[in-house]
Every structure is written in C-alpha cells, then in structure tokens.
Amino acid sequence: MPSPNRHIPLLDRRRFLQSSAATLTLGCGDKGGPGDTGGPAGEPPESIVRFPRTPIAGDMTDTRVVFTFFVADDSPVRFRVWEGETLVVDQPVAPNGDGFHKLIVDDLTPSTTYRYVVLGGEDEPFENRSLYGQVRTAHAPGSLEPVRLALMCCIGRGTILPDYYFPPTTFQPTVEPFQWELLTHAANHELDALVHLGDQAYLDFVWTDEGGTQEAYLSAWGWYHGGGYRDVYPLAGLYATWDDHESADNGLFDPWAMTPDETERLANAQAVWYRVMPIAAETPAEGPVWRGFRWGDTLELLLLDCRYELTPDRLVSPEQLDWLLERIEASPCRFVCIATPKPFAEITSSSQLLSDNADRWEGYPADRARVTERLDALDRDGVIFVCGDIHTNYLGRVKISGDAPSERCWEVCCSSGNVNPLTLGFSPEQFAFLDVTPHFPVLTFDPAAGTVHVAFYGTDGSLTFEHTLDA
Numbered sequence: 001m002p003s004p005n006r007h008i009p010l011l012d013r014r015r016f017l018q019s020s021a022a023t024l025t026l027g028c029g030d031k032g033g034p035g036d037t038g039g040p041a042g043e044p045p046e047s048i049v050r051f052p053r054t055p056i057a058g059d060m061t062d063t064r065v066v067f068t069f070f071v072a073d074d075s076p077v078r079f080r081v082w083e084g085e086t087l088v089v090d091q092p093v094a095p096n097g098d099g100f101h102k103l104i105v106d107d108l109t110p111s112t113t114y115r116y117v118v119l120g121g122e123d124e125p126f127e128n129r130s131l132y133g134q135v136r137t138a139h140a141p142g143s144l145e146p147v148r149l150a151l152m153c154c155i156g157r158g159t160i161l162p163d164y165y166f167p168p169t170t171f172q173p174t175v176e177p178f179q180w181e182l183l184t185h186a187a188n189h190e191l192d193a194l195v196h197l198g199d200q201a202y203l204d205f206v207w208t209d210e211g212g213t214q215e216a217y218l219s220a221w222g223w224y225h226g227g228g229y230r231d232v233y234p235l236a237g238l239y240a241t242w243d244d245h246e247s248a249d250n251g252l253f254d255p256w257a258m259t260p261d262e263t264e265r266l267a268n269a270q271a272v273w274y275r276v277m278p279i280a281a282e283t284p285a286e287g288p289v290w291r292g293f294r295w296g297d298t299l300e301l302l303l304l305d306c307r308y309e310l311t312p313d314r315l316v317s318p319e320q321l322d323w324l325l326e327r328i329e330a331s332p333c334r335f336v337c338i339a340t341p342k343p344f345a346e347i348t349s350s351s352q353l354l355s356d357n358a359d360r361w362e363g364y365p366a367d368r369a370r371v372t373e374r375l376d377a378l379d380r381d382g383v384i385f386v387c388g389d390i391h392t393n394y395l396g397r398v399k400i401s402g403d404a405p406s407e408r409c410w411e412v413c414c415s416s417g418n419v420n421p422l423t424l425g426f427s428p429e430q431f432a433f434l435d436v437t438p439h440f441p442v443l444t445f446d447p448a449a450g451t452v453h454v455a456f457y458g459t460d461g462s463l464t465f466e467h468t469l470d471a
C-alpha cells in the first residue's frame, strides 16, 4: 500500500515524493519506443524489460506536475527532469515492494516544457532507461496564451467490441500489449495537454475471472500502458477521469445493491487507478476524481466523475454539482471546458441509443437544469463540453435549437476506438460533424481571437474535419 509522503530537498528546488507497491513483467528486449521524445545525448538505451510501461505525467498546475512510473524488477532507479538543458530534478528512488511509484514535483515554472526519464541503477553509468516524456506546466494566472488539448476516450481498434484484457485463464488470453494505429499519429501535434474521458482500459475480466484483486488490476493495466499508450503519454501531460471499464462494465453489478465482495472489487479497481494515474491523490477519499485546472486566464478545465457518484436520481453528487457551478461562476477564464464522460447534449436522433447509453445528462433532468439555469443566469459564453462514452465522434450544439447560452454551447464527443453504429441516426441539423470511426480530436482555445478550433484526425492521422467556433 502507498507509503506516507516523504519530503526530499533537491538541487535548488523543493519537491516531495510519494511512493507505492505489486508485480508485473511484460515484454522483452531493449529498444527506443515510438513515443520516445528523445533526451540528452549519452544516455543509456531504453529497456522495456525494466520499464515496460510508459511513465505518465499529469495533473499539471502552473507550478506542479505529478508523475507515475513502474520499475518491473523493483530495483533502485533515478528520476530526472530537465528544463531545456538544465537538470532540475535528480531524485534517487528506492525499491518499494512492487515498483509502482508516484512523485509530485512542485516549484516549477509556468508555461514551461519539461523532459523526464527514469534511469536504471543508483548512479552513473546507468544501465538503461524508460521512455523519455515531456510535459508542459499550465499558464500562470493572467496569461492569455492559447491552449491546445487532445481528447481520448473508449480506447480500441475501430470495432464494436472493445479491446478487453483477457486473463491467462480465459479462452483467448491477452498475449501482447494492445496497439492502436490512431495514437501512432499523435506525435504530429503540438499539444499542451491530453484529456482522457474514461474507458482508458477494459478490465471487466479482471473483475469476473481474477477476483478483482489489486494485484490483478495492477497487472492488467500493463497491457495498455505497456502498449499503445506509449505512443501518446510521452508527448504531453494527462488529465484523466474514469468510467466503468476501469473496474468492470456497469451491467455486471447493481451499483445500489452491492454485495460486500463487489464493494471490495470496486474499491480495489479504484485504488489501483489512483496508483497508476498521475492524479495528485492516493485515494478517492484524499481527492475525488472530479477536479479542476486553470491555464492562465485562457482555460478553466473541469473534469467530472459521472460514474461513481451516480444514484437513481442523480448523475453526480450534490457536492460535485455545487463545485462545478461554483467553478463556472468564479472562473476568470475566457473559456470553460467541461470534461464530462457522459454527453451533456440533448441528442436529436432518428435511431434509439442502447439503454446502456441512458446515463447521460439528458436522463437526469434536475441535474442538467441546474447547469443550464446557471449558464443562462450568468449569460456565460465560452463554455464547451467534451465527452465520450457513447462510442462515436461529433461536434454539435448541446440543443438542436434555441439561442440561450445553455442551448448554443458546443459539445465535442470522442471515441478513440470503439464504434456504435446506432449513433449514425444523429441529426445533421444538430451535429455539424458525425463519424463513428476512431478519431483524435484536437481543440485549440485562442482567447485573442475568441475562438475554439476543433479538428478531428482519423486512424491514418489525416484530418477528417475542422471548424473554428466563435465561442
């Protein structure tokens, strides 16, 4: 289990480290991965034996970044961060029992790109290294620099059935890390940050076939973070929320009548998500999944949890909804981006969606009305929703007609893999763009122009659609 924080003074900056523990071995050989962003000359070769999973940076503020990484043999390593050519973090990291580590680095400079790597061994000459990654800190308060985000959700390979992880005991065990062509083109884009809207991994069979233990969940994540996410996570820092498949399909248990065993499995899945994700908390109790980040006066990014605070009448808890409304109201930013795993739009469609897709804001009118009433009362423009879950891509208005601020907001829906042909009946009048095949949406928030540029890139990396919104 995670150990208490340790404060470690280092170089000319203060920083502290959180560390945690389990086991996994994946892959073999030494190579530079496709997502490798490169580093200073003279460094040792990458090892996917010792570092089978990409380190991940995330939850960036203007001065802080959270890092997670995994050392397969749980050996002593060193974690380094550079600002340009200047080494700013040089941190020895001791074995901790399972090799899963989380570090929080403070006192960084706003709007600055940092490079980071994990080096194998206690000191020079190091034996090998992880992938290099880069991460950009958020803009300082007052800044009106543009911000560019890419979206991901529901990872897969363009099929109706997701890329489930199958344990060794199942009829078709997963034998090699998942790869997704879509993400191999992510390096074409200059990104400030990545937003993952949930279903980052499909771990249902950990729940049903491996007893839903923490050890099994930790292992299963390796097939994703040791696979196609290596193409994208080294490129920029991550803001992640979750949906059901990070634990198990929501149909596998009744969330309002859980057995003690189901409660334990869910707690295990959630605890493991907090360990492998670069979120600045060790447990849901320490910090909820819903949280916000400000990029100067350009962008207020608000991530929601639409899964585990759900009740028969409410999509989110009263605390989460109050927080959301307060953040919208108090924001000095030109744009507010609400990252809601579930669509906010009232969808006009000639085809019925699956009952499984009913957990949208539209299905919880009281919660939805509180948001629309506040947007209208504030006469708040510049609000854009980004969502996923329903396995399609679109750009559309949140309501087919109407001129109130809450009716003319735009929404971008993303599927990075799984396709839902039932969404093909969505109204072209409401949705300027609709495509069920996997896409990589990139949004550029430009306060000087007062616009949000939305571009969707397809599986081969080419541009499918772009539009500049006056928001």
Ligand SMILES: [Fe+2]
Binding pocket: 154, 199, 245, 389, 391, 418
């Ligand atoms: Fe999904």
